[in-house]
Amino acid sequence: MNNQSNDNEDKFKIIISVGDESGIGPEIILKALFSKEIPYNLDFIIVGSKNNLENTYKNLKSLGIKNIVDPNNYQIHDIQIPFEINKQKKSNGNASFFYLKKAIEIVQKYTNAALVTGPICKKSWSLAGHNYSGQTELLAETCQVKDVGMLFTAKSPITGWRFNTLLATTHIPLCDVPKKLSTQLIHTKLDLFAKFCKTYVNKPLLKVAGLNPHAGEEGILGSEEKDWIKNAVTTWGNQNKGVHVSGPISPDTCWNSSSKAWRDKTAPTHDGILAMYHDQGLIPIKVIALNYSVNTTIGLPFIRTSPDHGTGFDIAGKGIAQSQSMVEAIKAAFDLTKDSRLFNAH
Amino acid sequence: MNNQSNDNEDKFKIIISVGDESGIGPEIILKALFSKEIPYNLDFIIVGSKNNLENTYKNLKSLGIKNIVDPNNYQIHDIQIPFEINKQKKSNGNASFFYLKKAIEIVQKYTNAALVTGPICKKSWSLAGHNYSGQTELLAETCQVKDVGMLFTAKSPITGWRFNTLLATTHIPLCDVPKKLSTQLIHTKLDLFAKFCKTYVNKPLLKVAGLNPHAGEEGILGSEEKDWIKNAVTTWGNQNKGVHVSGPISPDTCWNSSSKAWRDKTAPTHDGILAMYHDQGLIPIKVIALNYSVNTTIGLPFIRTSPDHGTGFDIAGKGIAQSQSMVEAIKAAFDLTKDSRLFNAH
Incomplete structure (x- = not known):
């Protein structure tokens, strides 16, 4: 003490x-x-x-x-x-x-x-x-x-890997999420996330979750990914060659790699995932890293x-x-x- | 073979x-x-x-x-x-x-x-x-x-416990979820879920996830829980005394008990969780039970x-x-x- x-x-x-x-x-x-x-x-x-x-x-x-x-x-x-x-x-x-x-x-x-x-x-x-x-x-x-980010971070007690998930939207009703999201917002959050990660690694590996089931499945299950999210991620990636960014990824498999990296030292790792909304990010964080996860404000x-x-x-x-x-x-x-x-x- | x-x-x-x-x-x-x-x-x-x-x-x-x-x-x-x-x-x-x-x-x-x-x-x-x-x-x-349910079920290879999650809405864009949900829909899905579970256990223990972050947090983060979801769950519970139902539960902690029951034989179990939308249910299912989970149609x-x-x-x-x-x-x-x-x- x-x-x-x-x-x-x-x-x-x-x-x-x-x-x-x-x-x-x-x-x-x-x-x-x-x-x-x-x-x-x-x-x-x-x-x-x-x-x-x-x-x-x-x-x-x-x-x-x-x-x-x-x-x-x-x-x-x-x-x-x-x-x-x-x-x-x-x-x-x-x-x-x-x-x-x-x-x-x-x-x-x-x-x-x-x-x-x-x-x-x-x-x-x-x-x-x-x-x-x-x-x-x-x-x-x-x-x-002006711009802050709500980041959830947890250090695995098994592998030592740090599991980071940033929320694009935070404490808002679910029905407001699609309206609140924009290219500008995604870019701002990726800027914050990249800046944060670059203080720890040279070329961060970031993933962006989709909004709709199966990330819209080519527009069949929602149009946002096809209409602008895919383009927003690609544009940002082209402007930020010092970061490896991928997405939008089907939300229901996006955190599978986090679950593996949390438990297994030999599994591939990543530096962060950008979630589109509160529960999309918080559900996997709590299931994977309950009691180890910390809410961090970046920016x-x-x-x-x-x-x-x-x-x-x-x-x-x-x-x-x-x-x-x-x-x-x-x-x-x-x-x-x-x-x-x-x-x-x- | x-x-x-x-x-x-x-x-x-x-x-x-x-x-x-x-x-x-x-x-x-x-x-x-x-x-x-x-x-x-x-x-x-x-x-x-x-x-x-x-x-x-x-x-x-x-x-x-x-x-x-x-x-x-x-x-x-x-x-x-x-x-x-x-x-x-x-x-x-x-x-x-x-x-x-x-x-x-x-x-x-x-x-x-x-x-x-x-x-x-x-x-x-x-x-x-x-x-x-x-x-x-x-x-x-x-x-x-008329009424079918998309149920995800997985039997834990560690504890033998069967992990069931039913989706209230399925393959629809996220922006349509709040519009699609209704008391009628929740009741229909709970009817299907209870009927299914009762073929295996006498008094099923069902949980209903909320829609909004923190299940609306008393209306601050979304009004659906306060306006009608809470009432829908209570009404159904009163009409179905043979089932123990609780909810709406904060989505980001709703599956924590599933994660524990999947890994630990001494943890309390439940018979099923009703998720409000595709990724709310599928994200924890895949994180907890990847490769063991099965999509089942009930009804x-x-x-x-x-x-x-x-x-x-x-x-x-x-x-x-x-x-x-x-x-x-x-x-x-x-x-x-x-x-x-x-x-x-x-």
Whole structure:
């Protein structure tokens, strides 16, 4: 266990916003920080309610859970947001919104730091008057960045291969997906993806999933691939010779190679897949890499990661939440920053 | 290897249509029938071009492939469809269409028989003037059945658990999915699914996936779940006390339990998941059960299965096609029929 009470300007800093406090955020943070997998040479700054973190600690201890850290040994940026009686969701939504705002402010103060965010409840944000489709949108707005990407990344514990899936569209209703997609959007996402991957490999191998069943099967099962997606991928590939890009690939087989590379060291690998919509990307990610997958925002002036699960309201307070994804989020925030050109860059 | 030249009225019959002959259909049939996993007490009737099957056999032999059967040892219902020079796709589409028509006719002649279909190319069917969105639709029309279901089923070689996913919508463009879904459709599919599952278990446990990211997250990411899907599932559950049904479940975690049950004998199991659209169901099926998954049509007067992959035009003739899914299709056609009330019923 690291004693994190001393702030050291030189050490790499991980800023953690606790997310929605009626969910499992505080619990998985206290569990994750206990993990032996967390690099020892990091400083942590937790942004949230100190009181709530202490209560979570006491509750977990009373349940007999030993493998947790004491929040008093950590630097907590304590924020007290007024709590409205009988409006728990709204109050927690408001609190988690301002924790994130403050965490963004802090991470930008340091030259070598990354941000890890606990899960929030979009409905609660909305009830509190914060109308964002997710934390990513607030991050982009606050950092005044036009184009960001929601990337899910997981490092296989079996092969060491890093499995990356970027979403072209994110938290929107399924019926809006075909309308939202465009050549411009695909190109922007491929630009972001290529830039990200090039900080790790020389010539990234990217795949683009189709939108329709069998990628439209020559126009029979949907026209988008034939009308413009195929052309968008080819055009981008011609303009980016430093990247090997293929697609649109039939969505239902597009992740088969990821599944193999996750388990088998001898299988061919790839650097990333661009999914057209949330569940197209998230379903294979969770089936292949459950508990190892991390939500990363690319395109920001710093690396931001978060666990790949939600608030877990149904299991909060019971002590049974799995912290592996938070562990991976912290590890990935550090790994992705130190290995990339972004390190010390902001 | 079974010698299948004698037709025996009492033996269980598997009728196999070869599918598109420019694809891997004929190859995987000759490979699959050699497999030791195929039950020995079955009669096979292959519907296709005898000439093409013989040529496939010779080609595979010339490539040094030994683990294949000689089609001359099997009963072939030989059909010669006129071939149009320079219109290969159209000709093959026309042939595969009539092979299936004939195979349906044959399977209905026998009291104990099931149908296995090789993969076809919908584009080629369309070029030949056969406008169906898939083989399933032709099967329903030919058998004069109003409601059929496209079920993907796979038996785990690790745990023996059978993993079933039914599609609410099938081969349609993604943009049409939200318009096509209705309470009526969900109820019809749940009726079919429950009827199917009840031939194997007393009180099936069914799950229904949501349509939108996080199943709409209380209306924030899509309104269908809140507006009617939740109500449709609850209503159906109230009318069908012999089935345990839950949903709509967040699509990106809905198949996590399937992944666990596939690998771990101690994990909780379920009898089936109803997916809202093609790739929502097919992506997890292929990631979890690649090469073991079988496409089954439920609601017909006989069991029909097919491998879960396409024509494989890019690898046809090379001898490298995997026949495991065809082996599973044959095994499942037999297993699902002999274990169910459908056996001897038509």
